[in-house]
Amino acid sequence: METLKTMILTGYRSYELGVFQEKDPKIEIIKKSIKNTLIRYLEEGLEWILISGNLGVELWGAEVVFSLQKEYPELKLGVIFPFADFGSQWNEKNQEKLSLIKSQADYVDAVSHEAYKNPSQLKNHTRFLLEHSGGVVMVYDEEFPGKNQYFLKEAQDFSETHEYLIDKITMDDLQNVINE
Template identity: 60%
Template sequence: MENVKTLYVTGYKSFEIGVFQDNDPKIAVIKNVLKKEIIGFLEAGLEWVLVAGNLGTEIWAAEVVAELKNDYPELKLGIIYPFKEFGSNWNEKNQGNLEKIERLADFVDSVSHQPYQSPAQLKMHTRFLLEHTGASLLIYDREYPGKTEYFLKDATLFSEQYPYEIRLITMDDLQNSLDS
């Protein structure tokens, strides 16, 4: 956690961990653990948290950052979508969640300024996030595969060439947070 100025937070999408309601108790556990981790980074000099707007971990992380701004007004939230019109095909409730975090954000943009055309846009997005952050915080457990696996593979390869920290919060970590 050595002087990371910009942190990317990602992890499971809500459906991957069986969260379908905004009042699911799992969300409070995840947000609590995210908050503790982000505070650790803040105390070491963190300035920005970036998310890509995915449902689940990234929306909850954005909400945590918004809460933390009360105690850490210098903290900034950035949303960097992979492509233009990201989420436009989602249902009304999910689009509402995206609009809510956009209102909380200090910066909103997309890596590709075109609507979705190909997986190359997703690869460019991952590359952009790795090159513009010093670390990633992932709610992810290798024993429970999900789409975050793709980002983790790319981040691991990146970290073999550049100083880059990858912090995983596993299912055990989430469970242990309930016990402590």
């Protein structure tokens, strides 16, 4: 497989993991696991991480990218929203967090430049991300499907006709980080 230059990072929303506080110890475990995974790809030539801006794994992953940029200045973060007003209905604290991530990202845009209208915007967004990346790192476990099962299904379908890597960080992987 040729060098992966661009990967999507996605996974569970914070509420799916029962994480409601910034100080939840689960966050550090997830971040460490993401960091370990990304370093492997960085050492093979990874340059871009793309996220959709979802609360949870994606925003924690963005923070990991920012911390890795000190050691890997070539690493860039792209935030590509499915629609224009993404996150506008969130509470103030979460909007501030998203705003901070956007301000530090290397690229920010939306696939649809209109407010949310219908699910086709989400489908177009997923397709766009798949077509503009060589793989995905997902915090995902088959036993706990969550919202990302839809993205995973699209990625699996896409990988049947394109060279596309799906790297899952499972609950076992997270447990291994705890045991390190």
